[in-house]
Amino acid sequence: xxxxxxxxxxxxxxxxxxxxxxxxxxxxxxxxxxxxxxxxxxxxxxxxxxxxxxxxxxxxxxxxxxxxxxxxxxxxxxxxxxxxxxxxxxxxxxxxxxxxxxxxxxxxxxxxxxxxxxxxxxxxxxxxxxxxxxxxxxxxxxxxxxxxxxxxxxxxxxxxxxxxxxxxxxxxxxxxxxxxxxxxxxxxxxxxxxxxxxxxxxxxxxxxxxxxxxxxxxxxxxxxxxxxxxxxxxxxxxxxxxxxxxxxxxxxxxxxxxxxxxxxxxxxxxxxxxxxxxxxxxxxxxxxxxxxxxxxxxxxxxxxxxxxxxxxxxxxxxxxxxxxxxxxxxxxxxxxxxxxxxxxxxxxxxxxxxxxxxxxxxxxxxxxxxxxxxxxxxxxxxxxxxxxxxxxxxxxxxxxxxxxxxxxxxxxxxxxxxxxxxxxxxxxxxxxxxxxxxxxxxxxxxxxxxxxxxxxxxxxxxxxxxxxxxxxxxxxxxxxxxxxxxxxxxxxxxxxxxxxxxxxxxxxxxxxxxxxxxxxxxxxxxxxxxxxxxxxxxxxxxxxxxxxx
Numbered sequence: 001x002x003x004x005x006x007x008x009x010x011x012x013x014x015x016x017x018x019x020x021x022x023x024x025x026x027x028x029x030x031x032x033x034x035x036x037x038x039x040x041x042x043x044x045x046x047x048x049x050x051x052x053x054x055x056x057x058x059x060x061x062x063x064x065x066x067x068x069x070x071x072x073x074x075x076x077x078x079x080x081x082x083x084x085x086x087x088x089x090x091x092x093x094x095x096x097x098x099x100x101x102x103x104x105x106x107x108x109x110x111x112x113x114x115x116x117x118x119x120x121x122x123x124x125x126x127x128x129x130x131x132x133x134x135x136x137x138x139x140x141x142x143x144x145x146x147x148x149x150x151x152x153x154x155x156x157x158x159x160x161x162x163x164x165x166x167x168x169x170x171x172x173x174x175x176x177x178x179x180x181x182x183x184x185x186x187x188x189x190x191x192x193x194x195x196x197x198x199x200x201x202x203x204x205x206x207x208x209x210x211x212x213x214x215x216x217x218x219x220x221x222x223x224x225x226x227x228x229x230x231x232x233x234x235x236x237x238x239x240x241x242x243x244x245x246x247x248x249x250x251x252x253x254x255x256x257x258x259x260x261x262x263x264x265x266x267x268x269x270x271x272x273x274x275x276x277x278x279x280x281x282x283x284x285x286x287x288x289x290x291x292x293x294x295x296x297x298x299x300x301x302x303x304x305x306x307x308x309x310x311x312x313x314x315x316x317x318x319x320x321x322x323x324x325x326x327x328x329x330x331x332x333x334x335x336x337x338x339x340x341x342x343x344x345x346x347x348x349x350x351x352x353x354x355x356x357x358x359x360x361x362x363x364x365x366x367x368x369x370x371x372x373x374x375x376x377x378x379x380x381x382x383x384x385x386x387x388x389x390x391x392x393x394x395x396x397x398x399x400x401x402x403x404x405x406x407x408x409x410x411x412x413x414x415x416x417x418x419x420x421x422x423x424x425x426x427x428x429x430x431x432x433x434x435x436x437x438x439x440x441x442x443x444x445x446x447x448x449x450x451x452x453x454x455x456x457x458x459x460x461x462x463x464x465x466x467x468x469x470x471x472x473x474x475x476x477x478x479x480x481x482x483x484x485x486x487x488x489x490x491x492x493x494x495x496x497x498x499x500x501x502x503x504x505x506x507x508x509x510x511x512x513x514x515x516x517x518x519x520x521x522x523x524x525x526x527x528x529x530x531x532x533x534x535x536x537x538x539x540x541x542x543x544x545x546x547x548x549x
Contacts, residue, residue, distance in 0.1 A: 010152065013145070015042030020152040023161025032537060034164045036506055039153070041145035061141040066134040073127045080118035083110050087117075087239065093405060125230060132223045139216040150206060155196035157493055157504075165493075165504035166511070167518070169530035172500050178525055179494060179501070185521045186492065200494040209508060211484020218477025225469030236334070236463040243345065244454040247301070247315075252461055253334065255307055258315055262297040264341060264455040294341055295324040296457040300331060323459065333463050340458035346408045350449040351430070353382060353417060356442070362419070364449055369408035381420040384446070388414035393431055401429070417444045490514055492521075503530050 004012045010021035017040030018025045025034070034040065045061035048054045059065060083103055086095050095116050099107030114121045162168060183193055183200060191202035229235035236252030240259070247260040301315035321329040328335040348368050352361045363378030369391065376384045392404040393412035401412060412431035422443060429436040430446050437445075488509045495502045503522075507514045511532070519529060 008154075008158075010154075013042040013047075015047035016040060017042075018161060019158070020149045021154040022156065022158045023153075024158035025160055025164075032164060033166055033533060034161065036165075038142060038146050039149035041149040043141050043145055045141050057137060057141070060130075060134045060137040063138065066131065066138055069127060069131045069134055073124075073131060076115075076118065076124060076127065079110075080115050083107060083115070085116060085118065087237065097404070120230065125227065128223055128227060132220055132227075135216045135220050135223075139213050143210070143213045146209065150209070153201075155194045155201040156199045157201075157495065159495075159497065159502075162493055162495060162502050162504040165506050166534045167503075167505040167515070167530040167532060169503045169528040170500045171503070171526060171528045173526050175526070178527065179496075181525060182494065182521060182527070189517065189521070191490075191492070198496050200492075202492040202494075203490070205487045205489045208484055208487035209489045211480045211482075211487075214480025214483055215477055216480075218473050218475070218480055220473075221476060222470055222473030225466045225473055228466045228469060229464075233463075234465045236461055238461045239339070240336070240459045240461050241342075241456055242296075242459065243347075243456050250334070250336070250461055252463060255313070256303055257318075257332075257334065258301040258303065258313065259336070259459075260299040260301065261457055262299060264457045265293060265295050265297070266341060266343060266455070267293040293324070294338065295322050296338060296459065297322050298329060298336070300329065323457075328462075333465060335462045337460040337462065338457070339460045342456040342458070344453040345456050346411065346451060347454045348452045349411060350451070351384075351415075351446040352449045353378060353384060353419075353444060354447050356445050361447075362444075366452075367413065369411055381418075383418045385416045385418070385425075386413060387416050387427070390431075413446075415446050417442075417446065419444060488513070490517070492518065501527060503527060505530060 002014055004014060004016060004026055006012060006019035006022060006024055006026065008019060008022040008024065010019055012020055012026065016026055018034060020039070020041065023034075043061075044054075045058045049058060083099065089095060089098055096108075096111055099111040099116060101107075103110065110116060114123065118124055179198070179200065183195075183202075186193055186200075186202040189204075191204045194201045194203075233252075233254070238251040240248065240251055242248050242259060242261040244261050244264055247258055249255055250257045250259050298321055299317060300319040300321065302318050304314045304316045307313070319329070319331060323329050323336055323338045325338050328337045330336075346369050348366050350364055350366045352364045354361045362380070362382045365376040365378070365384055367373075367386065367389075372386055372389050374386050376386075378384065388401070390401055390403040390412040391406050391408045391410075393410045394402060394404060396402045401414075410432060412429070412434075415428050415430060416425045417428065418425045426442040426444055427437070427439055428442055428444075428446055429438060430448075435445065488507050490507045491505065493502070493504045495504075503518075505514055505518060515529075515532070522529065
């Protein structure tokens, strides 16, 4: 687009409302006061609207668009708190089944729309990214022309520029030394003074104009920190359920670290003189329910050598630690917190093969409920095969046995028993307190002989390498907030013209404070206190409305 050259010789970008240097209006405006919000500078969003890039730029440069994006994100975040997020669900359930069973159709809709993993969903990340784009474009659309206009402003301003300021006065004076007194007083009030041809521009607090844009920079850094949480390795917040004696890979470490649960300890306070302070709590919740200690005696290992599929990892012992509540195991920016436990989870079940009529036993088998074997040889021609295993047994809608999860909460088995007199075998379905013989009455059965249990510890694994980015973003945001809130940009123009001194002033906020400062500066001089033209126009408008009524 063509640039516009003012009569003062300054070349202004197309779309500038008044000259950046002298302030002469470059277009006809009916309003009595100049719009000084962006110094009349040409903003790209208000100047160009031809190409697709222009339209995208104009869309995201709108403050309304940015506000709506933030509102939508806040609403989505609020909806995400109605039901628990997927990461907080019990380990033995599937999200689709859990939400529907617990919360009905609302839970099912919640899951299908992706609110179960809200902060990791692609559309939530897209909202965050769009807010970032809006902040960047909004800032660039305003701060660059504003900086250019403030940098190019001259001392001698056009008459129409001064007359159309909110604070303006014209005073006839004969004392040529009066302005020197004004200059000294302004300097004492820490104004930066520029002088040209006897005219004065006194300015202070310009840095406060950049406060909102510093805010934007802080928010952008904060959003970058939030998005970095989805970069692998930057942020981990997962739950590790680990059984006593078990060694498992620590989630979120990419197979680098492993943890062994040596032993889980759970102790409670018992009512008595020694624990008198807890007696009231024990009476309220029941004996044995007030926890004294629960800790996991853990060993941290690190993988040595490359990862080879199918091979057991070679581990190097790093650290032993007793993980307690608020006393996490920390290493390499990872922290493992004790958050939950499960006592007496089924580890194995034992069964005896017996003759139903004589109750004679022909041997016993022990089924590992996590890694059951398919065949068990009892000797002398007696053997048992495990045809099917249901760790968390239930009958589905079709009446067939099925399992809710792989956790042995309610184990059930389909055994086939081979004996010398029954070489083809007999099939028996065995569950807790339930035995079904689907092919008729069997001669032999698998009789329950005992169980073995162990405790399970729940640890939260956390790693956050984005905190410093979030901290920088928050700090920069607060700096911008203070910068824009507690300071203001004040300018006072003094111009000699036709034996008069014209005084005009502008501030981006706190007009009352500016008026008091001007009053103190001109006190005892012949210069008239500038009138507030905005208040006069408002009173005039109110009078016209009253007269019309």
